Amino acid sequence: MKLTPATTKTLKNGVKIPILGLGVYKAPKEETESIVYTALKQGYRHIDSAQFYGNEREVGLAIAKYLKDEPGSSRNDVFYTTKLAPTNATYEQAKSAILESLEKVKEIGYIDLCLIHSPALEKTQRLDMWKALQEFYEEGRIKAIGVSNYSVLLLKELLGWEGLKVEPSVNQFELNPWLLRLDLCEFCNEKGIVIEAFSPLTRGKRLDDPELLRLIEKSYPGKTTAQILIRWSLQMGFIPLPKSSNEQRLLANLQSLDFEISDEDMKQLTHENDYYVSNPAFDPIKKYFDKW
Template identity: 50%
Template structure:
């Protein structure tokens, strides 16, 4: 079984450096793919309230742990997220309670993220206060953000009642979208970087640079891009519902790209970068809307 390294968060907890993402994974598929992923060695599963599969994912983890008593609950890292329609103190408290109820089979949630910054100062602030309280309760171990740009992080860090810094910012990252300034800022603040769409949703499978490296290393398109993400210090979240791709994606942890090859990927022309189709990091703050 592949040994995937862990990264120490600013909270003191550790997070496995590769996750299975379950975005757009149907409810009737989520449980089985999560079970197979855990069998394959995954110890980090990334869900969200907006994915509508929290219950199935958490139940699958809980059932798997019962069948595998040699693996402790603390070895599995489960993430969920609060969507922007649930921003605000009261709404977020309710959403966290709902997510915890769905995660009853595993006892607690390792990481809750603010899914996007799309609301306003008061709502984002209230959401963060509610998440801090969830950490204080012990039912949520870590909190962070997703799709936050530098200005959104700066706003959060300026909250007068800030007690818990975000542990991570989950953003779209791959050689065609490197978000260099944002990544640099996050690292300076001690905030780890999670990379969603690390495979660019397979939109660049014919890229000649990646193809050259596939031949050199004898690896797949996905493995080269996941290896690049790991080499950059990111936590990639490759999504798949195809069981045959689970282990190869995880085996990317064993690939050591040379510095020259990392630079080749770094230097790929940045055309049409957003595989997700949007740039949430530029969502305006309140004073920018006036």
């Protein structure tokens, strides 16, 4: 099947999510609206923000502007994700924070997907945050809910909670050819939890990797290492969320949909025994593995 920016996966509740997203972490606040608007004009249909990023308002304005300017477009054409900051760790704090996020994007009416950005330290906090998300989901103001940086143990905790009414649809965590997290991916697939890959470009740290460069020279002339990494994620069944503020690179990243990596090359690219985290200081899954 030919892939396009509008190609979707179906979440367990029936919501359609585009297979490639644009991450806006560290996008300058004063430039975010322009970056997102440009990306939407290029064909992106999935934007990934967060309370922690401080640019939800700008993303919402860009989506609203695009929908107004683009003939024949509707709200269903753009998928918007935000994330609940783990500092909002009580039920009331979480409810208040979600209301603020909804207010910041009031021009687009609702949030397609809201994730817990990173697990709070205490079980009661994690479950209180989920309780709040469930309520907004049941009201229809959020169309799907999920988690980010959750380990297998934390997913089991949530799925086994007696107060669970809505199962998580998504788990977002860092993945790349040198960071596979096989057990976590296998568990998510078994439970029907769609996997999103943040930092699929290794924060740029391995874009000059000699193996990638040799592979391009041998089999994919004209492609970039970023396109190879994004395509790898897509063929692994993940939803990659590359980020860029450069118009040319935004378009180039979309072109990862235009080719396929052979089975042989996928095998060569996939390093099951490595554990390469692009920012070791931020790896909640490993940091709290023994505790959780």
